[in-house]
Amino acid sequence: MSSSSSKGKTPAKSAKPAKVTVPMIRARKGKSKIAMLTAYDATIARLLDEGGADMLLVGDSLGMVVQGLATTLPVTLEDIIYHTRAVVRGTQRAQVVADMPFMSFQISSEEALKAAGRLVKESGAEAVKLEGGVAVCEHVARIVAAGIPVVGHVGLTPQSVHAMGGFRVQGKGEDAAAKVLQDAKVLQEAGAYCVVLEGVPADLGRRITETVDIPTIGIGAGPHCDGQVLVCYDFLGMFRDFTPKFVKRFAELGDEIVKATQSYVAEVQGGSFPDASQSFGMAKPKSLGEATGAQAVVDPEVPTYGPASDD
Ligand code: KIV
16 A cells, blocks of 8 residues: 555554464464463563464463572462463463462362463463373363363473472383373363473373374473473573573573673763763743743643653
């Protein structure tokens, strides 16, 4: 459209990308790999969404990487609701999945359904994720029956850190592997539309991926899964307390942030920040006409704070 023919019309908004849906995720099985990342706030969510992530998980990992805790166990439903709201606001295309925190679903199917319902109603999540297999399949069926899509999570389940004796790879022996496979199968039967496989040998990741009909999303589960998930602060190189073997840092933003902070501190201390280009001028007094003794007034229409100009 020429500029003359569009004169006077509202400029066309760039089209909103179509949302990733549950049927789209299911249809990716064996066709194209799914890229999931965690996110905890609107700004990072917007960037990950723009970068093409298919699914954004508001993981209870926020307890460790945002709140500075040693485990995910103290994270509350309110914490997840708060962060999911922010992620939903920052996201246009990716599907937003909210994690069900420790003790929000283990007690009974009723409690599980109530908590899942709050996540969808109060935060705008499009699906929920919960840890466990056989032990939670009834809860999963109940949530799915209410129309809430569920992502399963088997293998290394961080909410069971004390029972596992630490964050340890699961399913290494044949019996243990059969148990993880069984967990994934019952989740599929209960209606989960995909399943996270965490901390299992790559061979087991492949075996489960080949056995179940729903997509598997791996984290420390090898390259054969139908998709992968990483914690955003890990893949961006911002969480540097420790780096698990399965993490690949795709950027070193931690180093960049330290460098930028050093420059900021030096400029503040040296007096070179802010300079005139980052400072505001005074408002011009209105013309007073005849000298009447009236006081100059500041134009109330002039914004006092805004983008990079005085106007
Ligand atoms: O809480 C989380 O971020 C997770 C992913 C690591 C799968 O559960």
